[in-house]
Amino acid sequence: MLHLSRLTSPALAIALALGAPLLHAAQPPAPAAAERDQGVLPLEELRTFAEVLDRIKAAYVEPLDDKTLLENAIKGMLSNLDPHSAYLDPKDFQELQESTSGEFGDLGIEVGMADGQLNVVSPIDDTPAAKAGIEAGDLIVRIDGQPTKGMSMLDAVDKMRGKPGSKLTLTLVRGDGKPFDVQLTRAVIKVKSVKSQMLEPGYGYLRITQFQVNSGEEVAKALANLKKENGGKRLDGLVLDLRNNPGGVLQSAVEVSDHFLKKGLIVYTKGRIANSELRFSADPADASEGVPLVVLINGGSASAAEIVAGALQDHKRAVLMGTDTFGKGSVQTVLPLNNDRALKLTTALYYTPNGRSIQAQGIQPDIKVERGKVTQEQAGANVREADLAGHLGNGNGGPEKPSNGAAKSTSKPQDEDYQLSQGLNLLKGLNVTRGL
Known part of the structure; x- marks a missing residue:
């Protein structure tokens, strides 16, 4: 456990006063009456805090020092804001940095x-x-x-x-x-944040497990590799899998969205402090070349994954398939403190291009498909016309297809993943209807 240095009464006053500039930055000085309510430290509550501190030290069943009590007070102050705000000691801060680097x-x-x-x-x-x-x-x-x-x-x-x-x-x-x-x-x-492979000729699969610092760059490389595997031709369709993606770095979510959009707003944030209000828009480049797109989502798709899904849905760039997402629509800012400590503080809410906040609601799919497992029937001893002795040829010059001549197909992800198989079928259907 981290131990703070002992704070005497003057030191405590200085430490508490350090919060005032933050408050003033968010709430400019107002007339005297309003300032008494909003800008001045509540002396009565501070006296109560000091009294509680003294009573605990004097009467608690086991002896406690100031360092432990003050650290617990800081943790309690953060934990009662929302589930995502927290005080990070050096160990927690280091682990947070490691988790976003992969x-x-x-x-x-x-x-x-x-x-x-x-x-x-x-x-x-x-x-x-x-x-x-x-x-x-x-x-x-x-x-x-x-x-x-x-x-x-x-x-x-x-x-x-x-x-x-x-x-x-x-x-x-x-x-x-x-x-x-x-x-x-x-x-x-x-963690390898981006994976890709061809599902069938012309149809690619791109999975993002979480949004790390370099995920945007990795997605661009994956799209280029899929095109190369497709003989250098534009794909007929792509499934983007964001299921069970817990989120990650906001900037990476913006970069990934930008790979599929040519223009328009991707996401914007709104908060109380000036630098919490940000807007991110797409540039004209389109690494995906406008490929038909299905995005898979579920209850494990959260935060940055919801930003991508919401942007692509609002711009009608993709069909969202699966189940409702997690619903984390808040932005956390890591504010470093002294001695390798930090605050992870909720500073803003984010909104999709159409102004939707998904906080505690989530993104709804365009087509709801529950999780399931695909099972294939065992090939029985069915007899086909081509198996019969003395059968006639078809006259088209094509190869005959007896039942025992069917080659076993290589196992693919869609063979056991119902949501993925439905996404692939939708892409195929879109291409068929476009050709009619």
């Missing part, structure tokens, strides 16, 4: 708080959590047997992180089911 050590779970209960926003691809079958929406009710009810999100994350190779057990509840245990092994998480 390498960090833990289980690979993005978590959130709802009604005081810790829940999984999304498991990150190719991590211990994803491999163990943990799903978006799972409630985490215990960590190594310790109940999470009432536990802060930072404390929960700290308990889930640890030395690579060490094990822990999460007790989860899924839907209305009974609690069950999942044992996981912590690992150094190296």
